[in-house]
Amino acid sequence: MLPGLGFPVNLGRVMESSDSNRKVLSEIDFFSNPTSKPSAQEIHHHHQDVKTLSSNISVKKEIPQTQPVSRCNLDMNNGLQLHTGNTRSDQSTLDDHGVSSDADDKRAKSNELKQLQEEVQRMNTENQNLKEMLSHMSNNYTALQLHLAGLIQQRQQHNQHDHHDLQVVGKSEEKKQVTARQFIELGSGDDEVSNSSSDERTQSASPNNGKSESPESESQKAYKLQKLNPSSSNSIIDQSTTTATTEATMRKARVSVRARSEAPMISDGCQWRKYGQKMAKGNPCPRAYYRCTMAVGCPVRKQVQRCAEDKTILVTTYEGNHNHPLPPAAMAMASTTSAAAGMLLSGSMSSPEGLMKMNPMLARAILNPSCSSTMATLSASAPFPTVTLDLTHNVNNDNNINNAMLHQFQVHRPNTTPFHQLAQPLYNQSKFSGLQLSQDRPVHQQSSTPADNVGDAAKAITTDPNFTAVLAAAISSIIRGNNNQNNNSASSSNPHILNSTSISSFSGN
DNA sequence: CGTCTTTGACCGGCGC
């Protein structure tokens, strides 16, 4: 049973060992401590066990040169101590009988040596496998814990609003239908963090996913079917009920990037097709609508519009999850939003202890008042959760990464959106991306074009460990805002700002 | 000829 997850984890490869020597491996219990997940230290000890074992193995001959040289083999060569029973037995045979043919002796020892070598090799391989497995499981552990936290919060929220839901059954039914449609539209996102849930959703909502002539038209048909005959889609609705609100928000969650650019559109590593343009109220500049064309039916959209106040600023807003592999250039923002989402979910734990359990490093960053109090801006102005990256500040002032491109990291949160609902959509939309990386130049040494700045910013964001601190600070601010919402909702002169601090010291590499 | 852009029409949500 994986601690904190509530379900068993198959460790078959470890436990299946039947060999006596491999018993050492099977005795290693990564999860003996129910309150902690397997640590690198434990696997290191495991490795040490194998090394110790190998050093205790007796050998009198050199390992043949043709033998693949592994670390374990080298260790074995260095440990020339006669400890094993078999060898001792051979020795006594020599003593007893005095004369024994050299050939037999050599053959016996050669066989023994081979066996031992194989054994050590096998254990070394198994050790490697275990390490890989541990790494994999650690990743899964983190992802699942994040997912679980979201579900728990969601459940709590659901319980709290049960009575309210009963009063608005009619309306919620409509929303469920919309949610089911959203499931279909979202398609089969390759969400590495929440594979299980997204797969489940995909399967339940769209069993023929990918086989239609056009996924989008298929989703529209499904939606129309639901409208005509709501009962026909009950199964879909029932299965999606627990995540209904979350999914609805997920569709709306966005990441917005502000950058100075003369070009009509920033290069972000994806292919886009314009499908509309509108004049938006309050802005003389038209808003252009694009959809991702890197894969058929990819639901990702983006809006591009110049800022009304400063027309040199291009505001690009992304929405949705890519349903296809992303090019490396586009992975940058995926990582960024994934980090943000993960920490937002961590924030959903809302207590320092919970946060520390979820991710100690980020928790420390979040709980560190020296950074959290100066980096986050929290706004409730957006109608849906929006993470805004403001890359418009002058890059020439100094070499500091934060001054170069990430002067502000804002998290907009609608008043009415429960925190876990904010977290989940961002978490799920972490796949979409993104900004193109400029891989070949140091971020902090150039005076680049605004469009380049965006790519560089993405790179800096994803490579700079301090970015986690910035995100953590923002989330920390949200948490506090969430906790104190009743107290300070009117504290700002700006009616939209709940709890505003500014990012002033994001120390880059 | 295929792909992409343009642009008016259409639709749904929301506030009054």
Next chain:
DNA sequence: GCGCCGGTCAAAGACG
């Protein structure tokens, strides 16, 4: 119910 607004659709045109 009506109008406004944001978002999307799809026919027509442009382009390579």
